[in-house]
Amino acid sequence: SDLNLINQKFVKISNRQASFDTMSTDEKLAEIANLIEYLLKKNGKFIKPDYSRICFNYISDDMVTNYRKKMHCFRHATDEAITERKSFSEEQKTFFVDYGLTIVKVIDYLLK
Numbered sequence: 001s002d003l004n005l006i007n008q009k010f011v012k013i014s015n016r017q018a019s020f021d022t023m024s025t026d027e028k029l030a031e032i033a034n035l036i037e038y039l040l041k042k043n044g045k046f047i048k049p050d051y052s053r054i055c056f057n058y059i060s061d062d063m064v065t066n067y068r069k070k071m072h073c074f075r076h077a078t079d080e081a082i083t084e085r086k087s088f089s090e091e092q093k094t095f096f097v098d099y100g101l102t103i104v105k106v107i108d109y110l111l112k
Contacts, residue, residue, distance in 0.1 A: 006104055009035055025093045026074055026085060032100035033071035036064065039107045049110040064103055071096065 007020050023031060040046050048061045073084035088096070 006035075006101070006108060009038070009108075025090070025097060028097050029071050029074040029093060029100065032097065032104060033068055033075055035104055036068055036100070036107065039104070039111060040064075049107060051106060051110070053110065055106055059103060059106055064107075067096075067100065067103060071100070 020028060020031065040049075051059045051061065051064075073081040075081075
């Protein structure tokens with residue numbers, strides 16, 4: 001299934017070779033951001049898939065860029081990043097996980 005393949009990609013890029021399901025919410029957000037970057041970065045530049053092919057205008061390059069910027073704090077351990085992380089509620093983090101997984105699925109599909 002698509003989710004199984006995506007989980008394999010998470011294991012591939014995870015610092016500790018972890019399955020997505022076993023990660024904490026904060027770790028999931030960091031790994032989603034890492035995976036989006038891994039999928040979109042080719043030769044040091046970010047490619048721009050045609051999201052409108054399957055998402056209408058619900059996901060765009062700008063939205064993906066904004067999502068990556070918002071999730072940046074989960075990828076770093078600076079005091080500032082940790083403070084920013086704490087500003088999100090669990091419900092917001094859960095939303096960001098679900099939304100991020102949708103973005104990953106879309107990118108994965110568009111790059112096939």
